[in-house]
Amino acid sequence: MEKAIKDKIRDTRAGFTDAQAGSAEQMRCQVRNNCLKNAHRTFEQGIQCVQVNSVNALVSIQDSVMIIHSPYGCSACGSLGSIERVNIYKHHKGDESRLSSRIISTALGEKEVILGGEQRLEDTAREAIARHNPKIMFILSSCASAIIGDDIDTVADRLREEYPDVVFVVVHCEGFKSRNHATGYDLALFALQNYVIKDACPKKLKGLINLFATHSLSFADQQEMKRMLHAIGLEANIMPYNATYEDIMRIPAAEYNISVCQIFGDEYMAFLKERYGASYVVTGMPIGSDSTDRWLRAIAELAGKEKEAEAFIAHERAEVEEEISEIKKKTSGLKVCVTAGTGRGFAAATLMGEFEMRLLCIHTPYYEHAYVADFERLEEYHGGKFLINVADMQPYEQINLIKKFNPDVFIGMANWVSRLGIPTTHILDGKRPTFGYRGVLYLGRKIEDALDNNNFNAKLKNFTAPPFRESWYKEDAFKYIEFPEN
Ligand code: SF4
Known part of the structure; x- marks a missing residue:
């Protein structure tokens, strides 16, 4: 299948380093002179896995099931931290009716690592569909399944023929792919485009803005961002946390795109600009008055809402x-x-x-x-x-x-x-x-x-x-x- 966006990793971005130390002014000078090089740690206690952030980005999507094609351990972070967050989010939203998100591990063992685990993946997918009847099924790779060369794309193709009503989304997010765990977010968003949105090109909706937000946001913070955007005349389509299939399909209809911080969604927003002409801005998180000012002003400039934003900022600042x-x-x-x-x-x-x-x-x-x-x-x-x-x-x-x-x-x-x-x-x-x-x-x-x-x-x-x-x-x-x- 020809993908609309090809996978890429963040390690190749200009000036990337994950091992360095120095004073702010010293590092600034080095970066400005293009001479800040990545150092090397001869000992590391651990780094965060790419896959975890793909799990985090997708796990809350409604009516979905996630299969992690891996040994048990890879799904531990997902099943502990991510599901807990989803449950808290739903509780705060007042939604006690839905089951928590479903993460299923194929639990690769010695036998599959030697003989291959594709059959295990197929069987797991069938069982998951029979039990949960999902609209979307995510299939995530891991270090083990990538190293043994399991062809999860071909498995997904076979499943697509068998279950035409289910959207199968394949995410190649094995941990060793990148040393920058934010790559996992990018891969998740790219996968939504490649497998869910595909070539859809809906009419633009006036005032609609995609707000790409990480899993770490509380329900209260999502509502606060919605309120701020609404105050300057914009409607937020918050993505992908707790999104529905329909919310995902609205992504190309948005006039503007913004993210909650510097590392979430910027690669995907660049694609949306190129493919759908939706302008975007990369800003910092709206935590603190000064950062919130900057975040709002950046959006306001994008949408021509500067007057509304200044009035809102003055009023809100005065209150606190x-x-x-x-x-x-x-x-x-x-x-x-x-x-x-x-x-x-x-x-x-x-x-x-x-x-x-x-x-x-x-x-x-x-x-x-x-x-x-x-x-x-x-x-x-x-x-x-x-x-x-x-x-x-x-x-x-x-x-x-x-x-x-x-x-x-x-x-x-x-x-x-x-x-x-x-x-x-x-x-x-x-x-x-x-x-x-x-x-x-x-x-x-x-x-x-x-x-x-x-x-x-x-x-x-x-x-x-x-x-x-x-x-x-x-x-x-x-x-x-x-x-x-x-
Ligand atoms: S995918 Fe790789 S890095 Fe991530 S948890 Fe599994 S083994 Fe560890």
């Missing part, structure tokens, strides 16, 4: 101004370290700047040319001295640095940092409202809570062993990074 001033009394001057994914990391560090906190260090999974402007913006709040640790899940580096920096507060997933006794909180909240102007207050209060009551972390420090031996904290955090010569 007083309480933000109160929060600042507690946060102003505090030192902070941030660990987060690309989009959330920029938004979190920007918000810390708004709260007049000083950024010491940010752990971010990737650096590439496209993010230079975002890092430069952070320099406007925090100066150019803060450390950028480009690390996709290397907690041993993170904890070494946090211990040395000893910040007043840590923002990020804090399991290990909590054991250092430092106040911690995070802005990745799949349950509560964190987006837009109202989200600023919720996040500010969260930080206040972490500062006011650090008893739990203090006790953890006193009554648990540190995650690493004392000797590790005396080492250079980047001991296992081989930096290239410039």
